[in-house]
Amino acid sequence: MTDENAVLTVSHLDVAYDGAGVISDLSFSVDKRDILVVLGPNGAGKTTLLRALQNLLPYHGTITWQARKIGYLPPQEFLQRQNLPPLTIDEFYAFKNPAEGDVSEILSQVGLDESLLSHQFGELSTGQFQRMMIGWALLDKPDVLILDEPTSGIDVGGEETIYSLLHQFWRNQELTILLVSHDLNIVWEYATQVICLNKQQMCMGKPEEVLTPEQLKALYGTGIKFYRHQHR
Numbered sequence: 001m002t003d004e005n006a007v008l009t010v011s012h013l014d015v016a017y018d019g020a021g022v023i024s025d026l027s028f029s030v031d032k033r034d035i036l037v038v039l040g041p042n043g044a045g046k047t048t049l050l051r052a053l054q055n056l057l058p059y060h061g062t063i064t065w066q067a068r069k070i071g072y073l074p075p076q077e078f079l080q081r082q083n084l085p086p087l088t089i090d091e092f093y094a095f096k097n098p099a100e101g102d103v104s105e106i107l108s109q110v111g112l113d114e115s116l117l118s119h120q121f122g123e124l125s126t127g128q129f130q131r132m133m134i135g136w137a138l139l140d141k142p143d144v145l146i147l148d149e150p151t152s153g154i155d156v157g158g159e160e161t162i163y164s165l166l167h168q169f170w171r172n173q174e175l176t177i178l179l180v181s182h183d184l185n186i187v188w189e190y191a192t193q194v195i196c197l198n199k200q201q202m203c204m205g206k207p208e209e210v211l212t213p214e215q216l217k218a219l220y221g222t223g224i225k226f227y228r229h230q231h232r
């Protein structure tokens, strides 16, 4: 039986690299308009999970999407502006075959001037680049967006731009977000659901219900500062 409100249902998921198990017997579901944050220590299998969900890795178990279109934000290396191809923004956006008017609309939504379309990647400021990338991810109107630590290595200002823009889109349109983040502040501020992963599922639920100091200690070992934003 499928849950009408679920956008993703994962059941008994196992993923291994060369026979070495990385994810074992993972089951969870994500509802429409959830912001699910995948938490876990280094090597816990978070990126592996996101890749399996996008059918980029072989797996056992079932992954059922009830999504119209799944979008993703490119890897951190791209977001950190390393090894970028010599393209103008116009050329980059054209890869998505946007309909008439879509580029203008998305640029206005991310707060960028159309004159930037003729610029190359290297000619944008950091903040403009972050906005441009969010616009690219959302240009073809996905109803699900997958992001793997989108702000790692990005300065605090850029981080703020990415999350506040994403949150703005999430508020204004039908969007479900699956996000890997190490940042507990992001979890407290934005997550509607959290899954704690350390090869196996260690918690799943609303952050305020499942992220107890005990759970965080079990997930990360000692030394995690327990800090909760009060303003939600």
Ligand SMILES: Nc1ncnc2c1ncn2[C@@H]1O[C@H](COP(=O)(O)OP(=O)(O)OP(=O)(O)O)[C@@H](O)[C@H]1O
Pocket (backbone or CB within 6 Å): 017, 022, 040, 041, 042, 043, 044, 045, 046, 047, 048, 049
């Ligand atoms: N292509 C690969 N081939 C073999 N092993 C891999 C491969 N990719 C990842 N692994 C291993 O799988 C495990 C999980 O890796 P994964 O990248 O999913 O972890 P993660 O939770 O995203 O970690 P981090 O927080 O450090 O980014 C690690 O032990 C890693 O070494």
